[in-house]
Amino acid sequence: xxxxxxxxxxxxxxxxxxxxxIIEYIRRARAAKRDDAVEVAAxxxxxxxxxxxxxxxxxxxxxxxxITYDEVTEVALQDxxxxxxxxxxxxxxxxxxxxxxxxxxRIADYHRKKRLDTTPLVFLSADGExxxxxxxxxDSTDAVIASAIYKPVFRSCxxxxxxxxxxxxxxxxxxxxxxxxxxxxxNRQLPExxxxxxxxxxxxxxxxxxxxxxxxxxDEAEGEPDHDG
Amino acid sequence: xxxxxxxxxxxxQRQEAGGDPDAAPFLERASEGDRxxxxxLIDGYxxxxxxxxxxxxxxxxxxxARVASRVAETLATEQEEPAxxxxxxxxxxxxxxxxxxxxxxxxxxxxxKEQKVHAYYHELENGxxxxxxxxxxxxxxxxxxxxxxxxxxxGLGGPAPRAASPGISPSSVMARKAKPDPELAEGMxxxxxxxxxxxxxxxxxxxxxxxxx
Numbered sequence: 001x002x003x004x005x006x007x008x009x010x011x012x013x014x015x016x017x018x019x020x021x022i023i024e025y026i027r028r029a030r031a032a033k034r035d036d037a038v039e040v041a042a043x044x045x046x047x048x049x050x051x052x053x054x055x056x057x058x059x060x061x062x063x064x065x066x067i068t069y070d071e072v073t074e075v076a077l078q079d080x081x082x083x084x085x086x087x088x089x090x091x092x093x094x095x096x097x098x099x100x101x102x103x104x105x106r107i108a109d110y111h112r113k114k115r116l117d118t119t120p121l122v123f124l125s126a127d128g129e130x131x132x133x134x135x136x137x138x139d140s141t142d143a144v145i146a147s148a149i150y151k152p153v154f155r156s157c158x159x160x161x162x163x164x165x166x167x168x169x170x171x172x173x174x175x176x177x178x179x180x181x182x183x184x185x186x187n188r189q190l191p192e193x194x195x196x197x198x199x200x201x202x203x204x205x206x207x208x209x210x211x212x213x214x215x216x217x218x219d220e221a222e223g224e225p226d227h228d229g
Numbered sequence: 230x231x232x233x234x235x236x237x238x239x240x241x242q243r244q245e246a247g248g249d250p251d252a253a254p255f256l257e258r259a260s261e262g263d264r265x266x267x268x269x270l271i272d273g274y275x276x277x278x279x280x281x282x283x284x285x286x287x288x289x290x291x292x293x294a295r296v297a298s299r300v301a302e303t304l305a306t307e308q309e310e311p312a313x314x315x316x317x318x319x320x321x322x323x324x325x326x327x328x329x330x331x332x333x334x335x336x337x338x339x340x341x342k343e344q345k346v347h348a349y350y351h352e353l354e355n356g357x358x359x360x361x362x363x364x365x366x367x368x369x370x371x372x373x374x375x376x377x378x379x380x381x382x383x384g385l386g387g388p389a390p391r392a393a394s395p396g397i398s399p400s401s402v403m404a405r406k407a408k409p410d411p412e413l414a415e416g417m418x419x420x421x422x423x424x425x426x427x428x429x430x431x432x433x434x435x436x437x438x439x440x441x442x
Contacts, residue, residue, distance in 0.1 A: 015283030026304075035301045043288055043297035048280035050293045055250045056275040062251030070292060077296045082303050100276060154273035170277050173270065176238055218265045 006032035014044040019095035023084045030085065045095075046077045053077060053099055060107050071116050076103035097155055104150025153217035157210060168198070168206045179203040233263045237270050244274075311385045315354040318375045326350070329374055336370035342435050349439040360384075362442040 006028050014022060022045045029037035053076060058069045080099040084092060110116055158166060164186060171182045179200040186198040236255045244250060252271045259267045288294055306317045319329055327347070334346045352358045353367075360368075360383045368379035375382070 011283065011285055011288075026300075030304050035305050038304055039297045039301035041297075042300040043293050044283060046293035046296040046300075047283060047288045047291065050291065050296075051281050052275050052278040054292070055244070055278070056272065058250035059252040059271050059275065062249055063253060074292055074296050074299075077293075078299045078303070081296070081300045085300075085304060086307070096276065100272075151269060151272065154269045155276060158273065158277065166277075173237070174241060174274050174277065176241070214266065214269055218269060222265070 006034060006037075008034065008037050009041075011040055011044055014041050015048075019045060019048070020092060023081070023092065023095065026081070026085050042081050045081060049077060049096070049099055053103055056100060057103050057107060061110065064110070068110070068116065072103070072106050072110055075116065076106045079106070094159070097152075097159070100155065101150045101152075151221060153214060153221060157213035157217060160213070161206075161210075164198070165206050168203055169210050172203065172207050179207070233259065233267050233270065236263075236267055237274070240271060241274060250275075307381075311356040312354055314385055318377055322375050324374070326354075329371075332374045333367070333370055336373065337366060337435075337438055339435050339438070342433075345433075345435045349435065353439070356385075358439060362440050364438045364441060367438055 008029075009017075009025065014025065017025065022041050026038050026041045026045075029035075029041060050073070054070065054073045057073045057076065061069045061072065076099060079102045080095065083102070084095055084098060087093075106116075158169065161169065167186060168182055171177045171185055172179070177185065180203075182203045183198040183200050186203075187194075190197070236259055240252065240255045252268065255271070256264050256267060302317075302321070306314050306321075319326060322329075324332075330343055330347045330350050333350060334340050334343045337346070339346060349358065353360070353363070363383070365379065368382045371377075371382050372379040
């Protein structure tokens with residue numbers, strides 16, 4: 001689409017788009033030199049992820065105070081949006097994964113420097129890998145820094161699941177439902193007449209396989225240095 | 230030692246009651262063997278949170294609004310012409326060109342040679358310097374002063390002077406020619422001023438930093 005054909009959307013319309021489409025919209029707005037439209041779309045995207053990223057960052061650096069972890073959250077979200085918009089490779093990494101990878105690097109950098117560096121520090125390689133500009137990768141031999149670096153274990157196990165199985169994991173792990181309750185909840189969302197009902201046994205199997213995947217990932221991560229960054 | 234499931238449940242309950250997100254006290258209560266699993270599950274709890282529903286009123290003045298403003302500024306700056314981009318960076322850092330030069334000279338250890346640094350900095354802002362020949366320490370110092378990455382600042386300079394042939398800055402061309410080439414002079418926004426063109430025996434550390442390669 002040429003910049004002249006840029007069609008502006010309002011915040012409510014943007015809120016209905018998925019992350020990838022919002023990023024594409026920001027690219028078009030930027031090409032049309034519509035900074036105001038870029039800002040509205042970036043606000044919608046950041047707002048979607050704000051609470052979760054704040055929680056993730058806060059879980060790892062709350063002890064430094066809420067102002068600090070809010071600042072780290074801000075910079076991480078900013079980095080992630082700019083990196084995604086500037087990405088020129090073929091497959092844009094999923095925005096959720098990207099923002100946590102960058103947040104992990106920002107947290108590690110904070111621990112390393114004992115201050116927040118607001119310099120834009122990351123970009124994406126053509127393969128969608130996060131590249132940490134200018135400074136050496138965080139020292140993964142330092143225990144505090146190593147614990148701050150993003151670990152992809154959960155995300156890689158979770159992203160390998162289909163949507164239904166993802167829902168099972170969330171209900172079972174984080175909403176603390178029993179196998180039976182999870183199965184009922186999943187089946188409740190099926191269209192009438194559906195035959196592929198979830199059973200308690202199915203839930204137990206998905207749950208146990210997910211556990212195995214996490215444990216395997218953690219065992220492997222323990223045996224190798226961190227490469228992220 | 231409390232088990233992982235119990236600790237995760239307590240952590241989530243605290244979140245849902247509006248508590249703070251610090252995971253450290255919970256991780257400390259886990260056995261060493263369970264700590265990594267608990268940490269991973271706490272990560273997962275945040276990563277799988279449903280996206281926050283759009284609320285225009287709540288978004289006003291929020292963290293997301295601050296992020297958006299900086300994103301728009303960054304993306305706009307990135308597509309500006311170099312001279313405009315440098316000016317935006319200075320404006321954002323609330324520094325005049327003179328203040329940038331003063332700090333740059335100090336950071337590079339060439340205090341007292343501000344006039345020469347100023348002339349080179351002027352060339353850099355106008356895209357007249359071959360940034361490949363500028364020392365990394367110049368961009369690293371500017372990165373700290375202006376709050377932009379050194380790589381990106383180097384990219385702003387471009388691989389070669391815009392108004393001249395590759396690898397040659399207008400001032401260095403003039404140094405070799407008794408009379409400036411009118412074709413070359415055409416299209417220059419303004420010639421770099423204030424820095425005497427160094428003869429070979431006058432080449433100093435400032436020249437080395439900006440043109441040493």
